[in-house]
Amino acid sequence: MYTKELIQKFGMINTKSIGTPISPSTSLDKDEQGKLVDETKYRGMIGSLLYIMASRPDIMFSVCKCAMFQLAPKESHLIAVKRIIRYLIGTTSYGLWYPSSNNFKLEVFSDDDLAGDKEDRKSTSGTCQLLGNALISWNSKK
Structure with missing residues (x-):
């Protein structure tokens, strides 16, 4: 379960889950006035979420939106990424199932x-x- 490993990797094991990967009222932008965060950590989180997207298309929009700010991530962007992880905490059993059958076309x-x-x-x-x-x-x- 890569999702559980990701939750543990970023220290969010005891964090409460949330019902949606992104808040409907959230409008992510460059946030020129925001506080910068560690780019390496932010990019690592985005990379891990991009990997999970292969079997979790429900987070695709949110992850791609957050990925737009990898050059200069701000605290508001990190909060949005952590919200996606909080969503994953409550939905670890979700995913696509790729059966090994001949009807896989x-x-x-x-x-x-x-x-x-x-x-x-x-x-x-x-x-x-x-x-x-x-x-x-x-x-x-x-």
């Missing part, structure tokens, strides 16, 4: 309707990606 489907909207003549397109029998991604665009 990636399929992609797409469709489009060129200028199909009678009012504005805009096109609509969509795609979906399946890994085995599981939908892993989709999008639709007008």
Whole structure:
């Protein structure tokens, strides 16, 4: 369990868990006035979280947002990273399961309707990606 090792590595074993990886009211920016933190520690935390993302897509947005500030991380950025780890504390049993079966193929489907909207003549397109029998991604665009 790499997640448990990460929690221990960054000294957060006795920390309470939290329900979301990032607060909806959080707006991370450069924080010019904020106090600088140790870049090496911050980058190590981000690197560990990037590794976990392979099986935990639920933290992808939060980790990528925090990764944007590796050049000059401030205390506000470190607090956001620690919040992600606090989220992981309560969700250590979550993850993707990659079964070892022969039906482990990636399929992609797409469709489009060129200028199909009678009012504005805009096109609509969509795609979906399946890994085995599981939908892993989709999008639709007008």
